[in-house]
Amino acid sequence: MLTRRTPISIAExxxxxxxxxxxxxxxxxxxxxxxxxxxxAPARAAYDYPHFRxxxxxxxxxxAADDGAFPKTLTVVGEVAAGDTxxxxxxxxxxxxIMTGAAVPAAATTVIMIEKTRSNPTAGTVEIMxxxxxxxxxxxxxxxxxxxxVLEKDQEINPGGIAALIAFGIREVxxxxxxxxxxxxxxxxxxxxxxxxAAGKIYNSNGPMLKRLVEETGGEVDYLGQFPDEPAQxxxxxxxxxxxxxxxxxxxxxxxxxxxxxxxxxxxxxxxxFNKVKQRPGSVTTAFVQDDTLVxxxxxxxxxxxxxxxxxVEPLIRRYQHQQSRIKTVSGILAAPxxxxxxxxxxxxxxxxxxxxxxxxxPNGTDRSGSLxxxxxxxxFCVIPHSTSPIQVGAEVxxxxxxxx
Amino acid sequence: MLTRRTPISIAExxxxxxxxxxxxxxxxxxxxxxxxxxxxAPARAAYDYPHFRxxxxxxxxxxAADDGAFPKTLTVVGEVAAGDTxxxxxxxxxxxxIMTGAAVPAAATTVIMIEKTRSNPTAGTVEIMxxxxxxxxxxxxxxxxxxxxVLEKDQEINPGGIAALIAFGIREVxxxxxxxxxxxxxxxxxxxxxxxxAAGKIYNSNGPMLKRLVEETGGEVDYLGQFPDEPAQxxxxxxxxxxxxxxxxxxxxxxxxxxxxxxxxxxxxxxxxFNKVKQRPGSVTTAFVQDDTLVxxxxxxxxxxxxxxxxxVEPLIRRYQHQQSRIKTVSGILAAPxxxxxxxxxxxxxxxxxxxxxxxxxPNGTDRSGSLxxxxxxxxFCVIPHSTSPIQVGAEVxxxxxxxx
Numbered sequence: 021m022l023t024r025r026t027p028i029s030i031a032e033x034x035x036x037x038x039x040x041x042x043x044x045x046x047x048x049x050x051x052x053x054x055x056x057x058x059x060x061a062p063a064r065a066a067y068d069y070p071h072f073r074x075x076x077x078x079x080x081x082x083x084a085a086d087d088g089a090f091p092k093t094l095t096v097v098g099e100v101a102a103g104d105t106x107x108x109x110x111x112x113x114x115x116x117x118i119m120t121g122a123a124v125p126a127a128a129t130t131v132i133m134i135e136k137t138r139s140n141p142t143a144g145t146v147e148i149m150x151x152x153x154x155x156x157x158x159x160x161x162x163x164x165x166x167x168x169x170v171l172e173k174d175q176e177i178n179p180g181g182i183a184a185l186i187a188f189g190i191r192e193v194x195x196x197x198x199x200x201x202x203x204x205x206x207x208x209x210x211x212x213x214x215x216x217x218a219a220g221k222i223y224n225s226n227g228p229m230l231k232r233l234v235e236e237t238g239g240e241v242d243y244l245g246q247f248p249d250e251p252a253q254x255x256x257x258x259x260x261x262x263x264x265x266x267x268x269x270x271x272x273x274x275x276x277x278x279x280x281x282x283x284x285x286x287x288x289x290x291x292x293x294f295n296k297v298k299q300r301p302g303s304v305t306t307a308f309v310q311d312d313t314l315v316x317x318x319x320x321x322x323x324x325x326x327x328x329x330x331x332x333v334e335p336l337i338r339r340y341q342h343q344q345s346r347i348k349t350v351s352g353i354l355a356a357p358x359x360x361x362x363x364x365x366x367x368x369x370x371x372x373x374x375x376x377x378x379x380x381x382x383p384n385g386t387d388r389s390g391s392l393x394x395x396x397x398x399x400x401f402c403v404i405p406h407s408t409s410p411i412q413v414g415a416e417v418x419x420x421x422x423x424x425x
Numbered sequence: 426m427l428t429r430r431t432p433i434s435i436a437e438x439x440x441x442x443x444x445x446x447x448x449x450x451x452x453x454x455x456x457x458x459x460x461x462x463x464x465x466a467p468a469r470a471a472y473d474y475p476h477f478r479x480x481x482x483x484x485x486x487x488x489a490a491d492d493g494a495f496p497k498t499l500t501v502v503g504e505v506a507a508g509d510t511x512x513x514x515x516x517x518x519x520x521x522x523i524m525t526g527a528a529v530p531a532a533a534t535t536v537i538m539i540e541k542t543r544s545n546p547t548a549g550t551v552e553i554m555x556x557x558x559x560x561x562x563x564x565x566x567x568x569x570x571x572x573x574x575v576l577e578k579d580q581e582i583n584p585g586g587i588a589a590l591i592a593f594g595i596r597e598v599x600x601x602x603x604x605x606x607x608x609x610x611x612x613x614x615x616x617x618x619x620x621x622x623a624a625g626k627i628y629n630s631n632g633p634m635l636k637r638l639v640e641e642t643g644g645e646v647d648y649l650g651q652f653p654d655e656p657a658q659x660x661x662x663x664x665x666x667x668x669x670x671x672x673x674x675x676x677x678x679x680x681x682x683x684x685x686x687x688x689x690x691x692x693x694x695x696x697x698x699f700n701k702v703k704q705r706p707g708s709v710t711t712a713f714v715q716d717d718t719l720v721x722x723x724x725x726x727x728x729x730x731x732x733x734x735x736x737x738v739e740p741l742i743r744r745y746q747h748q749q750s751r752i753k754t755v756s757g758i759l760a761a762p763x764x765x766x767x768x769x770x771x772x773x774x775x776x777x778x779x780x781x782x783x784x785x786x787x788p789n790g791t792d793r794s795g796s797l798x799x800x801x802x803x804x805x806f807c808v809i810p811h812s813t814s815p816i817q818v819g820a821e822v823x824x825x826x827x828x829x830x
Binding site: 051052055066067070071072078100101102103104105120121122123163164170171175177178179180181182183184186187188189191207208209210213214217219220221222223224225226228229230231232233236248249275320322326377392393394395396397398424 | 456457460471472475476477483505506507508509510525526527528568569575576580582583584585586587588589591592593594596612613614615618619622624625626627628629630631633634635636637638641653654680725727731782797798799800801802803829
């Protein structure tokens with residue numbers, strides 16, 4: 021069935037997705053598994069840190085009564101290695117040999133650096149030559165008090181953050197659940213990558229690409245593979261995907277043609293967001309909401325699929341995690357010719373060089389929608405506005421820098 | 426045993442590691458598992474692409490004999506959907522309905538867009554109203570010829586690259602083996618993160634941090650955990666780690682103290698690279714080669730461990746994969762006060778803002794070697810040169826921007 025579609029601008033299409041309210045849930049995960057997860061609540065120190073009086077130097081711990089009138093000789097009554105504690109008394113005239121990082125005896129008020137001492141092992145004594153300006157003791161809670169915030173809410177935990185969480189005794193953190201995202205490609209011409217190539221067939225290459233893009237954006241992928249153009253099966257697979265995922269990405273089946281499977285689902289949906297965008301490639305990109313699941317229907321053309329992912333899916337996955345899109349919008353200068361004209365804005369696959377304070381933008385080979393070979397090396401998109409005359413080299417162009425490059 | 430150590434500059438320490446010859450091996454991996462691996466050989470198209478004559482439009486395929494003198498009426502002898510082929514003859518006066526992306530019959534020379542036709546299903550005919558400037562057929566090998574390079578050597582494969590590899594029929598790629606990297610922390614005060622906290626003990630937080638940093642740099646981690654200061658056991662663990670890894674990272678045990686386990690191994694090593702660097706934190710950082718394995722001994726202090734990883738380990742792991750370090754050296758402007766002076770260059774944990782064409786550098790809280798809480802939010806290091814007078818706000822500082830932030 022052919023239906024009239026009303027094209028909207030890229031910005032309007034993005035805005036319509038951005039306005040859909042999302043329900044984000046949180047979960048507790050062990051710190052060890054929390055790398056790159058997003059904190060849904062501040063992580064608070066489980067105890068004062070340090071949680072024992074820690075020696076900052078290698079030396080001799082002494083009591084307040086002995087802290088003056090140097091030089092003087094004290095009796096060495098023992099040793100505290102790192103990891104050990106001193107359970108016995110320490111009184112005036114006595115000292116304990118102590119290592120950096122070890123727990124200082126309760127009665128000690130200063131640790132004298134070893135450089136200021138002379139040991140007499142035979143006599144079991146040490147001569148303290150001079151005193152210290154500072155105690156050389158890090159008191160309990162100097163760095164952090166129990167309950168103080170170690171990492172703030174809405175931060176993405178990184179390896180340095182994991183170190184802090186572990187050090188401060190935090191075992192589990194509350195993070196946003198990753199949205200469950202089903203990926204399904206449609207088209208009777210599609211083969212799985214482990215099938216032999218055959219006449220008239222092509223490999224489903226968008227599916228595996230989308231899988232990795234979604235993973236890298238923080239989504240939990242449910243990769244469904246590819247399905248032939250059989251309306252009844254497609255309808256069922258889509259319905260099942262909608263029932264158990266926050267987002268469904270479909271690829272292919274959006275053209276106005278004989279097998280307009282997505283168009284049909286979109287027309288009947290709870291809320292049709294858009295089914296035509298004033299953009300090339302990917303003008304047929306469609307988005308709708310069904311049973312609180314967002315369905316993003318990308319074009320089966322590789323270039324259009326790639327562009328559509330970054331324009332519409334990446335910001336949505338980030339939003340599920342209370343994050344901004346990591347696509348950075350900058351103003352670029354078109355540094356090489358692009359002579360085609362377009363009735364719709366063209367999102368051109370490019371590379372960029374930043375020099376002299378400018379992002380210089382270079383079209384990355386072909387702009388054909390079906391092209392694949394430049395996806396690997398594309399580092400940004402620039403927007404060539406719709407026009408009847410070609411854009412000039414040196415023109416200012418809206419540029420989107422891609423993450424993970 | 427106390428030994429005199431000769432401190433060298435950071436640049437000299439990095440240069441000594443960079444001069445150690447590395448043996449890199451390659452392996453074949455399935456494309457599906459090759460995301461972020463580095464190609465050790467160009468990936469070449471397995472067949473011409475497209476590998477069949479593909480229709481670029483939805484329309485009717487006609488023979489050369491019929492390609493002119495429009496309008497004319499042709500007999501529709503069948504249909505080729507995407508994924509199908511046409512095994513029957515096609516002669517003058519006949520046409521086949523064909524979908525975008527489908528295989529064009531061998532005898533056809535042009536596909537007329539459906540918009541230029543009028544179908545008469547009852548009569549089994551179609552009226553072709555006008556001709557085409559172009560054939561609308563993508564001939565075999567238009568995009569790629571068999572054997573042409575799809576992705577170049579030494580590139581890191583990304584999701585877009587995976588799509589290209591799959592599309593061009595490439596099942597396996599030759600990539601560099603990831604270096605096997607053992608990580609061991611030493612110190613009787615260290616607890617594993619799943620042990621209960623105890624007096625005098627601290628959690629081994631550097632180990633889990635290093636594990637994730639190494640993983641993100643492309644190393645294959647063998648995480649050994651933490652070991653008490655027992656010389657015989659440490660010696661054995663280190664020897665075993667050296668025997669089966671390209672790199673061993675140790676953490677702790679580098680201070681000139683009673684349990685100078687690394688110092689001892691370094692002195693006896695095949696090649697001592699350095700055992701003292703003119704830097705704070707981490708002046709005790711040590712590196713040596715034993716049985717062709719590089720041992721990098723980082724300080725147990727969290728800040729020093731973090732700095733040491735980026736200065737000395739990250740570039741080495743990248744080099745095993747024929748990659749440059751992803752730490753970007755820029756010139757920054759110190760934008761907030763830092764008043765301490767140092768006898769050695771200080772590598773200061775900072776954040777940066779890029780504005781007005783300048784990297785503005787802000788010290789990120791404390792510079793204490795033992796501090797942990799700022800590792801999460803540190804995005805760069807700047808170098809405060811050794812001096813007896815404090816650096817001025819506005820001074821130009823060598824700045825290293827960290828990757829994965």
